[in-house]
Amino acid sequence: MIKLQNVEKVYRTSSIETLALNNINLNVKKGEFVSIMGPSGCGKSTLLNIMGLLDVPSKGYIEIDGSKVETYRDKELAHLRNQKLGFIFQSFHLINDLTVIDNVEIPLLYRNSSSKQRRDLAQEALEKVGLSNRTKHFPKQLSGGQKQRVAIARAIVGKPEIILADEPTGNLDSAMGNEILNILQKLNDDGTTIVMVTHDDAMAKRTHRLVRLFDGTQVL
Numbered sequence: 001m002i003k004l005q006n007v008e009k010v011y012r013t014s015s016i017e018t019l020a021l022n023n024i025n026l027n028v029k030k031g032e033f034v035s036i037m038g039p040s041g042c043g044k045s046t047l048l049n050i051m052g053l054l055d056v057p058s059k060g061y062i063e064i065d066g067s068k069v070e071t072y073r074d075k076e077l078a079h080l081r082n083q084k085l086g087f088i089f090q091s092f093h094l095i096n097d098l099t100v101i102d103n104v105e106i107p108l109l110y111r112n113s114s115s116k117q118r119r120d121l122a123q124e125a126l127e128k129v130g131l132s133n134r135t136k137h138f139p140k141q142l143s144g145g146q147k148q149r150v151a152i153a154r155a156i157v158g159k160p161e162i163i164l165a166d167e168p169t170g171n172l173d174s175a176m177g178n179e180i181l182n183i184l185q186k187l188n189d190d191g192t193t194i195v196m197v198t199h200d201d202a203m204a205k206r207t208h209r210l211v212r213l214f215d216g217t218q219v220l
Contacts, residue, residue: 002028007060020046022216033188035204038213044197086155090167092147094139101135125153145176165196
């Protein structure tokens, strides 16, 4: 589902050059649940952003489901992200002025679907994460764990084949973190490919495979 070959990422300013990723070669198979670990600043989030087509490598190339994307225009990349990928972030990124169900519908606004279709799919996604009774609440009325479940519902509402999760349990206590990982494992059992950045060894051990980074280089 995801293939990175000889990927390098360099950030440059007028006075400094930072090598964020160095010669990354990584294949993620369909249906895998892969965790990425490493110390802060080692390139984990940069790697996830490149996998998610939110950033481009300085060298090397990436394929998503067999499609090489280096020649894609911005509009084509946006379409591929919307159709194939779902994103979960550590800090939730919910819009406080929108209800739970309106937050979940957001990715569907970029598709050719009716308001009823959007509402039905959002309701279905919220049921999968156990929040069907919270559709009319606002984010400020929810706990951290509930906010993350809303974020997961938003990520899966478009039925993506791949979910990219950046520290999805990082802001939660251990009990709520386990609940979130249980939801991700259920999605994976149903066929969704998942790549998760984490600092938590216990969470990583529950995934199929571990990738370790150190100073931008893959060491495992």
